[in-house]
Amino acid sequence: MEVSIPPLAELYPEGALLDCLDSLRGVSVAIVGFGKMGLLHSTILNMLVDGIVKYVVDRSFVVRFGFSRLFKKSIFKKNLDEVLDSSVDMVYITTPTYSHYPMLRNVLSRGVRAIFVEKPPTASYEQLRSLVDLARGRITMAGFQKRFALPFRHARLLIESGLLGSVESIEAYIRSGDITEPTERFRGLGRGVLLDLGLHLVDLLAWFFKDLRVEKASCRSIFSGVDDYCELLLGSREGFEVGATVTWSDPSLRVPETLIRVKGSKGLLEVSEDYLRISTASNEKTFYRPHYYQGIPPVLVADPEYTIENMHLLLSLAENRDTGVNLDSALPAMRIIDEAYALQGSSHG
Numbered sequence: 001m002e003v004s005i006p007p008l009a010e011l012y013p014e015g016a017l018l019d020c021l022d023s024l025r026g027v028s029v030a031i032v033g034f035g036k037m038g039l040l041h042s043t044i045l046n047m048l049v050d051g052i053v054k055y056v057v058d059r060s061f062v063v064r065f066g067f068s069r070l071f072k073k074s075i076f077k078k079n080l081d082e083v084l085d086s087s088v089d090m091v092y093i094t095t096p097t098y099s100h101y102p103m104l105r106n107v108l109s110r111g112v113r114a115i116f117v118e119k120p121p122t123a124s125y126e127q128l129r130s131l132v133d134l135a136r137g138r139i140t141m142a143g144f145q146k147r148f149a150l151p152f153r154h155a156r157l158l159i160e161s162g163l164l165g166s167v168e169s170i171e172a173y174i175r176s177g178d179i180t181e182p183t184e185r186f187r188g189l190g191r192g193v194l195l196d197l198g199l200h201l202v203d204l205l206a207w208f209f210k211d212l213r214v215e216k217a218s219c220r221s222i223f224s225g226v227d228d229y230c231e232l233l234l235g236s237r238e239g240f241e242v243g244a245t246v247t248w249s250d251p252s253l254r255v256p257e258t259l260i261r262v263k264g265s266k267g268l269l270e271v272s273e274d275y276l277r278i279s280t281a282s283n284e285k286t287f288y289r290p291h292y293y294q295g296i297p298p299v300l301v302a303d304p305e306y307t308i309e310n311m312h313l314l315l316s317l318a319e320n321r322d323t324g325v326n327l328d329s330a331l332p333a334m335r336i337i338d339e340a341y342a343l344q345g346s347s348h349g
Contacts (some may be wrong), residue, residue, distance in 0.1 A: 032093050033096075094118045146203065152204060155276055195322055205333075
């Protein structure tokens with residue numbers, strides 16, 4: 001079987017959004033929390049559908065005053081309830097992690113059609129599980145943008161095709177240099193890199209391979225007073241094991257880096273945000289980022305997966321269908337995170 005990049009309709013179905021943008025002209029979006037992620041999502045959304053971000057909610061007067069001069073089509077508010085009492089179709093929650101649970105519960109109790117929450121969706125598995133029933137019938141989405149990176153999508157399709165044969169072992173890591181000096185930012189939450197950065201990797205693994213469980217977990221603090229470096233050993237129902245490393249304290253890295261290496265009975269696959277490499281008896285192929293993103297997506301503010309993620313949610317709203325990246329779908333990854341914290345003795349209280 002010759003390996004090639006799948007047709008765009010299969011790998012990038014979000015392209016269909018461009019055919020239904022007119023149906024979104026009257027939609028109103030509220031962004032809650034206007035830090036880095038709130039600003040990013042707001043910019044992408046407004047570039048896709050001009051003026052769709054009708055409200056921005058942030059407690060900081062400086063933020064509201066300053067950005068209201070730049071985002072002249074948005075109304076800036078201090079309190080979320082002021083917006084929820086208005087006619088708003090979709091809410092983006094991009095506030096600090098500790099606030100996600102009460103905000104989600106509040107928004108889900110109202111008549112909002114669609115809700116996006118940045119990862120991690122909540123601080124713990126139990127918090128998330130308690131919201132799943134409340135979210136039934138709503139369009140919800142957790143911010144797992146790695147699922148929208150086309151090399152990872154391609155990897156999942158190849159694994160599911162059986163081209164690698166039976167999976168024998170997996171090595172994976174996610175690393176960044178975000179925390180390389182002492183900080184107190186995460187002490188209140190009581191959880192660090194595993195929940196924050198590691199959830200991206202764990203979600204990808206849970207998306208690729210079902211029914212993973214934690215066999216061993218070891219974390220240590222370097223700078224933050226919580227976990228800055230973690231090693232996990234995951235087991236599977238099929239018998240293969242996954243060795244995973246997570247850190248945000250690697251000073252050699254300027255941007256985060258994710259890698260998954262799958263060894264199968266018929267070949268090897270290695271994938272990151274930037275490339276996919278596959279080696280079998282009849283194939284030796286490497287596909288790089290430019291092979292995947294040829295003229296897509298239509299808006300490029302940061303990594304392309306952020307735009308595709310927002311396009312996916314807008315398309316789900318336009319077609320009134322489930323995102324497939326809903327709160328329910330985040331449960332397997334959050335369960336693994338909680339199991340790992342419990343095993344290494346740093347469970348969240």
